[in-house]
Amino acid sequence: MGKKLVSLDHVVFNYEGSDSHAINDVSFDIYEGEWLAIVGHNGSGKSTLAKLLNGLHFASSGVITINGSELTQATVWEARRKIGMVFQNPDNQFVGTTVEDDVAFGLENNGIQQDIMAERVKRALMKVKMDAFLDQEPHHLSGGQKQRVAIAGVLALQPDIIILDEATSMLDPRGREEVLETVRELKEENVLTVVSITHDLEEAAKADRIIVMNKGQVHREGSPIEIFRLEDELIELGLDIPFSVKLSKALQKTGLDLKNDHLTEEELVKELCELHSKM
Amino acid sequence: MMDKMIFGRYVPADSAIHKMDPRAKLMLVFLFVCTIFLANNVVTYGLVAIFTIGLIILSKIPPRFLYNGLKPVFLLIVFTFLLHILFTKEGEVIFEFGILNIYEGGLKQGAFISLRFTFLILVTSLLTLTTTPISITDGMEELLNPFKKWKLPIHELALMMSISLRFIPTLMEETDKIMKAQAARGVDFTSGPLKDRVKSIVPLLVPLFVSSFKRAEELATAMESRGYRGGEGRTKYRQLSWNTRDNLLMAALVVLAVLLFLLRS
Amino acid sequence: MRITLEDVEYRYSVNTPFEHLALHDVNMTIEPGTYTAVIGHTGSGKSTLLQHLNVLLRPTKGRVIIGERTIRAQKKKEKNLKSIRQKVGIVFQFPEHQLFEETVEKDICFGPMNFGVPEAKAKELARIALKQVGLEQEILKKSPFDLSGGQMRRVAIAGVIAMEPDVLVLDEPTAGLDPRGRKEIMDMFYQLHKDRGISTILVTHSMEDAARYADDIIIMHKGTVYQKGKPEEIFSKPDQLLELGLDVPDTVRFQLMLQREMGIRFARPSLSLEDLVADIKEAMERGNRL
Numbered sequence: 001m002g003k004k005l006v007s008l009d010h011v012v013f014n015y016e017g018s019d020s021h022a023i024n025d026v027s028f029d030i031y032e033g034e035w036l037a038i039v040g041h042n043g044s045g046k047s048t049l050a051k052l053l054n055g056l057h058f059a060s061s062g063v064i065t066i067n068g069s070e071l072t073q074a075t076v077w078e079a080r081r082k083i084g085m086v087f088q089n090p091d092n093q094f095v096g097t098t099v100e101d102d103v104a105f106g107l108e109n110n111g112i113q114q115d116i117m118a119e120r121v122k123r124a125l126m127k128v129k130m131d132a133f134l135d136q137e138p139h140h141l142s143g144g145q146k147q148r149v150a151i152a153g154v155l156a157l158q159p160d161i162i163i164l165d166e167a168t169s170m171l172d173p174r175g176r177e178e179v180l181e182t183v184r185e186l187k188e189e190n191v192l193t194v195v196s197i198t199h200d201l202e203e204a205a206k207a208d209r210i211i212v213m214n215k216g217q218v219h220r221e222g223s224p225i226e227i228f229r230l231e232d233e234l235i236e237l238g239l240d241i242p243f244s245v246k247l248s249k250a251l252q253k254t255g256l257d258l259k260n261d262h263l264t265e266e267e268l269v270k271e272l273c274e275l276h277s278k279m
Numbered sequence: 280m281m282d283k284m285i286f287g288r289y290v291p292a293d294s295a296i297h298k299m300d301p302r303a304k305l306m307l308v309f310l311f312v313c314t315i316f317l318a319n320n321v322v323t324y325g326l327v328a329i330f331t332i333g334l335i336i337l338s339k340i341p342p343r344f345l346y347n348g349l350k351p352v353f354l355l356i357v358f359t360f361l362l363h364i365l366f367t368k369e370g371e372v373i374f375e376f377g378i379l380n381i382y383e384g385g386l387k388q389g390a391f392i393s394l395r396f397t398f399l400i401l402v403t404s405l406l407t408l409t410t411t412p413i414s415i416t417d418g419m420e421e422l423l424n425p426f427k428k429w430k431l432p433i434h435e436l437a438l439m440m441s442i443s444l445r446f447i448p449t450l451m452e453e454t455d456k457i458m459k460a461q462a463a464r465g466v467d468f469t470s471g472p473l474k475d476r477v478k479s480i481v482p483l484l485v486p487l488f489v490s491s492f493k494r495a496e497e498l499a500t501a502m503e504s505r506g507y508r509g510g511e512g513r514t515k516y517r518q519l520s521w522n523t524r525d526n527l528l529m530a531a532l533v534v535l536a537v538l539l540f541l542l543r544s
Numbered sequence: 545m546r547i548t549l550e551d552v553e554y555r556y557s558v559n560t561p562f563e564h565l566a567l568h569d570v571n572m573t574i575e576p577g578t579y580t581a582v583i584g585h586t587g588s589g590k591s592t593l594l595q596h597l598n599v600l601l602r603p604t605k606g607r608v609i610i611g612e613r614t615i616r617a618q619k620k621k622e623k624n625l626k627s628i629r630q631k632v633g634i635v636f637q638f639p640e641h642q643l644f645e646e647t648v649e650k651d652i653c654f655g656p657m658n659f660g661v662p663e664a665k666a667k668e669l670a671r672i673a674l675k676q677v678g679l680e681q682e683i684l685k686k687s688p689f690d691l692s693g694g695q696m697r698r699v700a701i702a703g704v705i706a707m708e709p710d711v712l713v714l715d716e717p718t719a720g721l722d723p724r725g726r727k728e729i730m731d732m733f734y735q736l737h738k739d740r741g742i743s744t745i746l747v748t749h750s751m752e753d754a755a756r757y758a759d760d761i762i763i764m765h766k767g768t769v770y771q772k773g774k775p776e777e778i779f780s781k782p783d784q785l786l787e788l789g790l791d792v793p794d795t796v797r798f799q800l801m802l803q804r805e806m807g808i809r810f811a812r813p814s815l816s817l818e819d820l821v822a823d824i825k826e827a828m829e830r831g832n833r834l
Contacts, residue, residue, distance in 0.1 A: 041722040042694055054504050077506060085504045088720075092494045093501035097413035097445045104516035109506035111514050121516070139448040142586060153505065169720050172586050172749050173791055199722040238724035243794040250821045256828065269801045276806055276828055290561060344561060453641075459600045460642040463634040464703065465626055465658025482654070485644035489689065 002032030005160055005193060006053065006083075011062035013052060022048045024216040025062070030161065035187055035194040037204035037224075040213035041238030046197045047088075049213065050165040053195075055079050067160070081110065084154030088166040090146035094138045099130060102138070103152045110157065124156040125149075127189075128182050144175025148182055155186070162186075164196040168203065180206070201234075205242045205263050212237065225261050244268050288348075289411050295524060296338035296409045301418030303525035308406050310532055315395055317539040324394055326542070330535050331398045338409050345404065352400050356393045363389030412444040417517050434510030442498070450491065457486045545631055545710045545743065547574040547597055551606035553617075554592055558604065566592040567767045570606070574711070579737050579744045581754035583790065584764030590747050593764065594713050597745065598632035599625050611710075630659040633709030637716045639700035640693065648674070648691075648699050649684040655707040666706070673702035677732060694725050701729070705736065711743040712736070718750075730757065751793040755779060755815040763790070779813040795820040802827075 006029065013023035023045050030036055040046040051057045052064060055076035064071040066079050084106075087093045096102030100121050107117045125131040128148040138146060147167055154162050164183065168176040180203060186192050196203060204210050210227040212220040214237050220227060228234070228245045235241070248262040257275065262268035291297070296304075318324050335342060369384025407415070420437035427433050458468060461482045468479050554567040567589045574580055574597075584590050595601040596608050599615055599622065608615045610628050633655075636642070645651035652670035657663065671681060677698040683691065688699050701717065714733060718726040734757050737744045748754055754761055754775065761778045763771040765788055771778065778785070782792045782800055791797070795814045802808060808827045814820035 041724060043692060051500075056500055056504060077508065080504055080506050085501075087497065087501055089494075089497060091449055092497035095442065095445070095498065095502055095505070097411070097441055101413070101516060105502075105507070106505040108513050108516055109508070111512045114514060114516065114518060117514065117516050137448070138445065139452070157506070174585065174789065201723070235724075238722050240723035243798070246817060247798065247820065250817055251824060254821055254825050256825065265798055265801060269798070269805050272802065272824070272828070273806050276808075341561070347559075456636065457642060459595065460634075460636045460639065462600055463598060463629055463636070464642070464655035464707070465629055467626065470621075482642075482644045486641055489644075490641055 002034065002191075002193075004029050005032050005067060006030040007065045008052075009063045009065070011052065011059045011064060013048060013057060014060050015048075021216050023052065023059075026216070026218055027062075028211060028218060028221060030193060030195060032160070032193055033191045034209060035196070035207045037207035037210045038195065038197045038213060039199060039201065039204050039210060039239060040219075041199060044213040044237075045216035046213045047165055048216075050085065050163050050195075050197050053163060054083055054085050081157055082159050083161045083163060084157055084159040085163045085165060086147060086150045086154060086167040088169055090143045090150065090170065091138070093150055094146055097137060098134070099125065099136050099138075099141070099149050100134045102149055103156050106153055106157045120156045120158075121152075124152040127155055127186065128152045142175055143171045144178040147171065147175065147179045151179070151182060151186075159192075161193040161195060164194065164198070166197055166199070168198070168200065176200075176203075199239065201228075201240050201242050212239075224263050228263065229261060288408065290340055290344070290408050292339045292409070294337060294339040294409065295528075296334065296405065298522075298524065299409075299528065300519050300521045300525045301410050301414040302421055302519060303521060303529060304406055304410055305415070305418045305422060307528060307532055308403055310536070311402050312399060314532065314536045314539060315398055317536065317543055318395070319391070320542075320544045322542050323539045324391060326535060326538055327398055328394070330531070331401055333531075334402065334405055338405055340405065340408050345401065345408075349400060349404065353397075356396050359396065360389040360393040363392060413441055413517075416440045416444065417519060421519055434513070438510075446494070449494075450487070453490060454483070454487060457483055545611040546576055546609075547611075547632070547711065547743075548572070548609040549593075549596065549603075549606070550609070552596060552603040552608060553605035554596070554601060555604045565767060567596075567603075569768050572762060572769055572772065574743055574745060576710075576743055577741045578759050579734075579757055580746070580760045580762060581758035582745060582747045582762045582764060583749070583751070583754055584770075585789065588764040589767040590764050591715065592767075594634065594715055594745065594747055597711070597713050598629050598634060600634075626659060630707055631709055632711040632713065633704040633707050634713040635701055635704050635715065635717050637719055638697075639704070639717070640688075640696035641700075642703075643688040643696060643700055646687060647685055648688050651688050651699060652703045652706050655703050659707060669706040669708065670702070673706035674699075676705055676736065677702045678728060694721060697721065697725075697729070709742065711745070713745045713747075715747045716749065717746075733757075749791075751779075751791045751796075755793045755795075763788070775815055776813060779815065782813070799823070 008027050011023055011026045012021055015022050038046050055071055069075050071079050094102050095105045103121045103124055104117055128151050130148050168179050183194055187194055198204055205224050210224055211218055228241050231241055244262045244265045248268050252258050258271055315327055318327050364381055364385045367385035367388050368382050371383045372380050373383050374381035416437050420433055423433050466479045466482055549570050549572050552567055552570040556564045556566055582590050602615055603617045605617050643651050649670050652673055653666040656666040656669050679698050718729050730753055736742055761775055762769055779792055779796045782796050785792050799810050810823055814823050
């Protein structure tokens, strides 16, 4: 595991006018280069958590440390440069009138020189494969394309961490795949740390680590294999388990002698093959 | 109905006019509006016509499209023309029709004013047809920049305008969706007594407001998370460039103005 | 009520540079009491198609026959569309965006009362509809804007159900919901379909839902019907779907992988996890005998 980039220490948060804790005594760390999935049903507090990390809300008590410095009103702008966010609704985060303007928006805010800006905009758009759409207006783009532009907007600022706050939940399957593929490639290319907040368990299955949120608290934390072993517990929390895990369990129940938990369908097929040849 | 409106609509094409600096276009339109008032006889109106037609050809906007889009305005022009014919009593009577007399002066004045109106509409439409709204905003921001000295919030105004422009298509789409959803629940937006139709606006406006507020809130959050904190210390991505092309067209306009000045009666 | 589309074509923005052909040569019949899934990519014409089912759009060519009424492509204004719209209810994507009244009760009553149902009866319908979507009666007096996202969705759906339509058109009704919410809503629509015999037309991206609930599947591609048939027929030719860039249900995809890797053949596509488990078991045992 890489070095600790972010740590949350007993963080509590209440929305104004509400007496229950939206986030209740949450502690965990985010490590450099990992893909962390934070899952939970709607209303489990997972999106509030994202906003706390980006200084869009401030903890009522507890401490959030980013790269060694505590997140406060004074350090918030620095934190926002280090942690980029992609939100749920593709339309409501597209600020620019065209693709390139939108990617440049964050750079403009940070006072980057024009020539460097042009270079970075182009490079960021190439990384998300949207460079052919430079001067397109947002209403001509699909949801998946808009989200990729949003990712480019984050990349252009060269952050340490990218937070995807349910960034695929409003997309069609093709758009979802586009966005996840983009994120996967980015993660492989460089040391970008990804935090994806989601209720899509297929998406979470690809992460290195999963945190399950429930009622504002960390319910479980572990590797995808550990988490999906919980099965019924997850379903009770309003979540689901990946198809391959479901199938593997069902097959085992019928008496097939499968050894492993299977996070991907390929693994399951492989083991079935072996079993088949042995029979 | 909405499809045919061309006001404020941008039609992409690869033309000299499209490529002009928006500042040049804005100034050109502004000066053209002033210049056209110099025209007062057949020759000068002819020159203005040639200039306007020249611009339309350069812009590569299909004239048919212009014609269709401006149809509602043409009605207004015809109306103005008729008013002048009926109420201006100058020069010789060239037509007598019972109590109705048509004077030469009326005909001339009516024709000239209608033409002037037509040219104005055509040239201003060309501006919006060939320039993306955001370029117009950029051009205006640049042209108005000197006023920042007097603490006018030029950056904020420009940003507000560009965000509004960005969201116009989104809100149009949204309006359409909500109208359809309510129509599916039995609201009749198009017929029935006026009272009912006014009432039918409520199920449209309330959801539209609610969603616009939600959008505004989310957008503000997204902007903040991307480091937006006002105009100070901000750089600009879009750079405008004034080229020979712009000089040439400005020069053409100056020539037109001089000719009009010399040839007017 | 039967709905038939004959040679339907639809163009947006006719006679402008933005003219765009959204549907062409669409022929289909939705039989009364059936459950039909319409699948296809964004932009395949699904949304345009469903708006023809209750005359929110009128074809630019061809005709749509809804029960007794025939809607043709012509300039003349159609009168009395309300009776059609009462019978064919549409739940649009993100239906919570259509809420506007002060209370949940008023909002659910809005549809029925527009169609001439007296207030007392409408309130009765609202209570039934609310129960149907799995919400407590207490929220009737609440403002819809004080509810959670999932509750708002259910209230909006109740508003359509309370119209007592014969046909229910669902456009991605579960988009954005979490897995539990998704399953509850889909099961609820299925129950409604079974109990009241409502013809249901589901526009969806989820092949699982199409396989699980639908009697018939229609695949839209580039503005026209590419294929229609029973789920078993449609998913027995998965290559065609994959070629269009569409998914197949997880179970079918897994069968394909097994066929490729192990060389075993399945007689039919498995459309549920239980079927797949049984089929795999059977195939493994068959392997044993070899």
